[in-house]
Amino acid sequence: MRASGLRITAAPQRIAIIGAGWAGMAAAVRAVQDGHQVTVFEAARTLGGRARGVPLTLPDGREILVDNGQHILIGAYTDTLRLMRLVNVDPEEALLRLPMALMFPDGTGLSLPDLPTPLDALAGILRARGWRLREKLALLRTASRWQRAGFRCQAHTSVADLCVGLPTRLMKEFIEPLCVSALNTPVEQASGTVFLRVLHDGLFSQRGGSNFLLPRCDLSALFPAAAARWLGERGARVVAGRRIEALKRQASQWQIEGELFDSVVLAVSASESARILADSLPETEEPLQGNMKAWAAQAAALRFQAIATVYAQAESSGSAPLLARPLLALRSNDQYPAQFVFDRDQITQSQEPSRLLAFVISASQGERLALERAVTEQAKSQLGLTVKPLQTIIEKRATFACTPALVRPSAGIAPGLAACGDYIEGPYPATLEGAVQSGWSVPQKLG
16 A cells, blocks of 8 residues: 555565654654664764754863754653653753743843643733733733634734734734744744744643753754664664765665665755755656655745854853853844843853853844854843853754745655655644654654
8 A cells, every 4th residue: 555655554664764863863763663674874973963962162172062053942842852751861851941931131021930821821921020011911912812712823824913912012022032932933924823833832731831941961962862872772773974865766665875675754954855856856767756846846945044053151250150040031133133042051050160151043144253243242231241252053044934824845755755854744833843743753654
């Protein structure tokens, strides 16, 4: 029996997974659990894709591991947390759990207490600092309207449309930071449908769902590297440093560099998946070429947004923490681009302080040197700190632009060929939870 995507069969298969990011490793773990023989190919030497560890050398010569982009997980990432436990990573040790807080350096902003949902959101809004009573009531009325509508809206509705009538302060200090951190898309362009889904699952579905979970270790160690060890213990192969150029169709199988596989999962970026498909067309029979071309065209139509992370070291301030909290929201504008700043020492609980701050710029459009200059000024103005940028990482295609009525590629491409990733059709924006869910669901089609 055949279907679009991987074949439905009860027999164990030889499965190749191209890409060892979070989606690819989730797919590999699920496939091995289902009894299949799995080989994972990864072009880079480090596992994790766009959520991986990278080395950074401090001025004193110490080398530490940071990430190619500072990430926030949330308590509602139930599939990600479950999968971490499955591969022997304890989330309680690997993640710093904090109540959701969009607090600014001046002490104003929103912080949710540890209460059952939705009482935590209600209490947090009523106790928010720096908001007038009429502003708080306006947000409560708007949230109540979303709740009555079942957190659903018309497909073409933007986040800005959803929030018509909200006071400017709430847009600037709550809606915009939340939207750009979750969807990496400005409110005027961001999908209202996806934003409401994120709000529902994060704020209104379960106690602790809105909690911020900050990685204490690098992102490769947080899941992909642990998954690779788990897979190796069960006979699967993870081959790093091997870039796959193309696939070759042979009878009912797919050939990769001389090896035959019953099924292949493309767990790389949309653009890389489209390239592999294009380079595979000459070795694929005509009936399948149409499916591959159509899928690649849909993937190529996606637009992408950049995220920049500026790692900067602050001048010594004694033994006191650099920031009042491990994570603070910042007031961003054309002059000051960063929306959030992280105190790495508070998060990693390092025995030897690094005085390292991570400034995150979502939907980034600036060049490296300009961003570093702007962040240096922003740190001085908003934090009262003098910082020196040490390393700036710009992921130019970090996430797809999560716009209204966006048509995303499906998982199925052709018989025995599928894709997974945070950009694949699903309810979430480009998040680790979306990537993990996409990867976990692909092997289900094997039966």
